[in-house]
Amino acid sequence: MQGHISGTYVRLLFEWLNDRGHHAEHVLQRPCPELDERIRIPFEDWRAMLERTYQVTHDPFFGLDVGSRITPRHLGVLGYVSYSCNTLGEALLRLQRFEDLVHAVNDLKVSFEGDLVLLQWGAELGVTGEFADQTAQSVLVSYVRYLISPEFSPVWMSFINPTPSSVKPYEDFFRCPVRFESNYTTMAFPALWLAKPVAKPDPVLRDILDRQAENLLQQLPANDEFVDALRHAIHAAIHAATPNLDVVAMRMHCSPRTLQRRLDERGLKFQVLLDDARLQLAKRYLSKAGTSLSEIALLLGYAEQSAFNHAFKRWTGVTPKVWREKNAAIVASW
Incomplete structure (x- = not known):
């Protein structure tokens, strides 16, 4: 899995283990990092350290x-x-x-x-x-x-x-x-x-x-160039009203099969990424009072406003109209 954690954050675990009588560097199989956010720990290493801590403490709630x-x-x-x-x-x-x-x-x-x-x-x-x-x-x-x-x-x-x-x-x-x-x-x-x-x-x-x-x-280095490019491709496909895997694959200059394989390697699902992109764009558009719900539906690649209403309610539990009425004022003031 891509991503990283700062050395300052990781020190929490070292300090906690030492306070409980464990030799943290022995348990975690690495020296304690300095208090410097420029020290980057790969996320997979962090996850392995947490697993080792559980094996020593047998406490499923130690976090x-x-x-x-x-x-x-x-x-x-x-x-x-x-x-x-x-x-x-x-x-x-x-x-x-x-x-x-x-x-x-x-x-x-x-x-x-x-x-x-x-x-x-x-x-x-x-x-x-x-x-x-x-x-x-x-x-x-x-x-x-x-x-x-x-x-x-x-x-x-x-x-x-x-x-x-x-x-x-x-x-x-x-x-x-x-x-x-x-x-x-x-x-x-x-x-x-x-x-x-x-x-x-x-x-x-x-x-x-x-x-x-x-x-x-x-x-800081980018987490994953593929994921960044994929997000841009999904947004472009949404704006072009063609948000499907085949079109996004074409924008990524690869076959649909290759795109699916690369998604599988990262544990990602195309529909989840697409829904997330649409939701974030929808909230952005809904915060602009001059954009009608029918226009927003078209901007998100929906042929009908009813389909957008149904999807938005599935994501948030409320209709776009209700979300706009309840949240626009708060969003503007924050």
């Missing part, structure tokens, strides 16, 4: 405790820039912009559902796995609690992964209902939390760190 240790230093520049923001909303904007400095695998998508903010990760580059997701979501929720209030709790959480032997450890940690075998790994929380102040804002330091984070981001 929840590992993530609870998070501090700004484990997130490098992203941690310090978010800690210098005025509000949680500002901090989350940095998370979305600079996520790849820490956890460059599947991209974070931000959307709104009524009065809730949804932070979601799909499986464009593959399913990351139970321990990786467990740790990542524990890090996210713990860091929000660190930034604004230990009382913060999501309204609900969901995970792509299979249902574990017990859901209770998840619900005890996140303090909310948690479901599994979902289309996305999601944290949902009230939008009113976006305005909550960060404990120690520092606008001057934030601006300095923003520039540093931007510079570091430009130095």
Whole structure:
């Protein structure tokens, strides 16, 4: 699986193991990385380290405790820039912009559902796995609690992964209902939390760190040139009203069979990628008041508006009209 994790983030696991009396470097079969976000750990190596930790601890929920240790230093520049923001909303904007400095695998998508903010990760580059997701979501929720209030709790959480032997450890940690075998790994929380102040804002330091984070981001290698090219090809096919595998393969200068094989090698499904691209474009168009629903349907390659309405409701649980009415004002203000 493509992707990488920063050395600062990986240190969480080393520190946790050492605190519990294990020799982390022996267990994980590698030296502890320096606190430097420029150190990149391939995601497959991270997943192997998590598996070794489970083999030693025999605790299927250890990732929840590992993530609870998070501090700004484990997130490098992203941690310090978010800690210098005025509000949680500002901090989350940095998370979305600079996520790849820490956890460059599947991209974070931000959307709104009524009065809730949804932070979601799909499986464009593959399913990351139970321990990786467990740790990542524990890090996210713990860091929000660190930034604004230990009382913060999501309204609900969901995970792509299979249902574990017990859901209770998840619900005890996140303090909310948690479901599994979902289309996305999601944290949902009230939008009113976006305005909550960060404990120690520092606008001057934030601006300095923003520039540093931007510079570091430009130095990162792309996760997967094939996936980047595929996304561009899918978007082009959507705009040309020909979003099918054969046409996308032609745009990728390969046969449909070759494209399918390369998708299979990465654990990707064409229809999932197409639906995700259409959903993101749909939300972008719906945020523009001057674009009618029939126009949006055509822009997304649907012959009829009814087909678009049906697909959008399947993706989000509401019709495009309802989504626009409930979310356009929030999107514009964030």
